[in-house]
Amino acid sequence: MDYQKEWIKLQAKAASLNERYQKNRNNSDSVKILSDTRIKHEEEMKQFLRNVSESNKGSMLGMLVKSILPPEIPKFDIPAGTKNPDSVRYFMIYQHNKNHYFDNIDFTDERILRTPILHSKLNTFFTNVVIQVADSINKEIDRVISLASSNYKVFQYVCVYLFNHFRESEIMGHDAVVVKLADEIYLSGKADWTTQEWRDNLKKEVDRIRPNLIGVKAHDLVMNTFNNVYVSLYDIKKDFTILIFWEPDCGHCKEAVPRLRDYYEKYRDKGVEVFAVCTQPERDKWEKFIQENRLTWINGWDPARLTRYDYYYNITSTPIIYILDRDKKIIAKKLPVESVESFINDYRKFNR
Template identity: 45%
Template sequence: LTKILKVLTPVDIPEFKFPENTAKKDSLTRLYQYVYNKDHYWDNVDFSDDRLLRTAFIEQKLSDFFKNIVLMNPDSLTKEAVKVCELAKKNKYFFQYVVVYTTNYFETSQIMGMDRIFVNLAERYYLKNECWWADSTILRKIGERVTKLKPNLIGEIAPDLKMEDTAGVWHQLKYIKADYIILAFWEPNCGHCKKEIPKLYEYYRTVRDSGIEVFAVFTQHELDEWKKFIREHNLDWINVWDKYNFTNFRNLYDIYSTPTIYILDKNKKIIAKRIGVEQIEKFIQYDRKNNTKK
């Protein structure tokens, strides 16, 4: 009971004092309080005692830590996730629980970019054989998931694609000149695509002369249906398909559903992935504004 109560005890944050003439003293105080709370968040948890895992408090504490304490940044989250995993090594079952929780938490997160933390943790623990509970099947599945995610993580250069359009003309992604490239994977018989692709085109019509291009990849092989949809909706952007199945785009971009949309910057770096059509305009506006400030 004492250990459980200790887990529930908030971090005792000391009072930070600065000279009266310190610039932005209140902001500095809040920063010091935040850092202290984060750095000492796990002080009251005895990671050597796996009996704590029979309560709901460890899961609650992990959830609160990653949702509310750590800055929503892949580097910060990776650092803190590794820190708590290392602390949990004091007990094999605690270590198992924390590694399983954190890898699953970031793999299934709906927040864009969190898959990088999953990849980092999987490579550090599962793929280096530190997970005693993981059999060959688990390791194979995690390895396959890491392999599919690594090429398309935010911040990576987008894998190049060279594909034909409806007239048999070749287009290569790396040679497209634009400030932003919207890379859309879709197919005309997908119910969601039927709604979203026309919406994407309506947006494209308003920005096509402002450095934004669309590289739209047809993911199937029913050529007549594809061409018909293009004609009916006047999709006069770059329409391409992998006629000979040479590009391996499904694995390179982790395409398991459609539509799947990525946004690339002028250097072909992935800056957004699996983004909804309705979010694209605000995302690009925000990114442009930030780049203007630099």
């Protein structure tokens, strides 16, 4: 096709310009010339796509070509005297790009599902464009689902993509997105492509996540300790409480617990306490591990799980670390032990 031949030529020229730019990055004169040339060529490529899309309106080709066009970014005039004008301009460009990212996607046309374009656009948007904080993500999910709602198949595709994407994410806090999608789509009756058994299992899953989301006040734990004194999690009056669930026979715990002990010894007098809960019922192993590793923090003991800590903190493996603030609000969860110090230091810095 003529379109494909011309597009391949344009892409080849763009690749060549980019290669030349990379090779001449230390030459300021060349960088300026090549930057201007690249910008001009990018506009030529976009104009070519606009022409093809317009001349093939209504066809599969026209729809596909339009869908790969990036949103138009206007030139923003920053008033004279504005503080940090470059930062203001960058923010305005970012906001415009985010708000218009899907302008060229026709969510009513299910033919797009036969191509990888929608998946690629969704993946780039929710991975690289949107700030990876649950509140920001949830706002954009509402917008995208609204765009897709007029076509059942596209709506289903978008919902399935979003649910799988955030369910598989290892980024802290993304479980709040899963809970939102479960509540508003899958458990609300809108996801009629799922079975009742699947929805029942999902409800059980999110019910275990809901009590330990970032920002939620941690459930109180009152349990006996190594010193045979009952202690309440809420009685701890420190800036930070590190809540760790561990067991003596766990290989990862044998590495993580001593590392956390070393951190604790360094910061115990600087507003940090550790509440450690053993998740297995063999008292002799628990006591031996505490003595051998010189664990002087609060060592909680609840072999019968009467506090239901496994439910409220969704404990399915060990070690699991939570960090709570002074008010016992969860500020971090499932944090690697090697990240505890930097997390708390950063939190102190940005939350003074």
